[in-house]
Amino acid sequence: MSKLTHLDEEGSAHMVDVSAKATTTRKAVAGGRxxxxxxxxxxxxxxxxxxxxxxxVARVAGIMAAKRTADLIPLCHPIPLSSISIDLDLDGSGVSxxxxxxxxxxxxxxxxxxxxxxxALLTVYDMAKALDKGMVIGEVRLLAKSGGxxxxxxxxxxxxx
Numbered sequence: 001m002s003k004l005t006h007l008d009e010e011g012s013a014h015m016v017d018v019s020a021k022a023t024t025t026r027k028a029v030a031g032g033r034x035x036x037x038x039x040x041x042x043x044x045x046x047x048x049x050x051x052x053x054x055x056x057v058a059r060v061a062g063i064m065a066a067k068r069t070a071d072l073i074p075l076c077h078p079i080p081l082s083s084i085s086i087d088l089d090l091d092g093s094g095v096s097x098x099x100x101x102x103x104x105x106x107x108x109x110x111x112x113x114x115x116x117x118x119x120a121l122l123t124v125y126d127m128a129k130a131l132d133k134g135m136v137i138g139e140v141r142l143l144a145k146s147g148g149x150x151x152x153x154x155x156x157x158x159x160x161x
Contacts, residue, residue, distance in 0.1 A: 013075060015075050021149070024104070026108050027109065027145065028100070028114075028145045028146075029144045030117040031097060031139070034121045034135050034136065034137045034138075036094050036095075037093075038093060049128055050130065051128075055088045055095070055124075058120040062117065064119075066084040066099065066112040066113070076111045077107050079112070081103050081109070084102075084112065086099050094135075095121070097120045099114075099116035118137075121137045125137060141155065
């Protein structure tokens with residue numbers, strides 16, 4: 001097993017020093033899904049949710065969350081995002097989200113993409129919970145990343161390793 005980069009010699013948590021790393025273009029894509037009753041999905045599709053446009057609010061929430069990732073994840077570097085996009089796909093049993101984050105920097109944007117996807121899904125739950133309290137959020141994972149020393153990576157058909 002490789003040395004854990006977020007622990008110092010004494011085993012204490014610390015932020016990794018990335019100052020010597022090259023600035024490269026970096027991109028990460030994360031996804032997830034919220035499953036719900038067909039009735040709740042239909043209400044979202046028809047714009048009948050009392051709190052408003054569920055997908056529009058979830059998209060904005062995901063973008064806002066990506067920009068605040070370093071405030072939420074203790075050892076995550078604050079990085080300038082050059083782009084964050086949130087794609088939401090509503091079907092008869094739920095909503096799938098794909099979040100794409102980009103930057104030119106010294107560290108990756110995986111956490112920003114994962115945070116954006118997670119918060120977008122949580123927002124769907126919040127907006128539609130009156131219709132279905134049993135909604136299930138799941139399958140949140142990194143789908144792909146590019147840039148940096150470790151290069152490109154894409155998830156296979158199974159869980160990300």
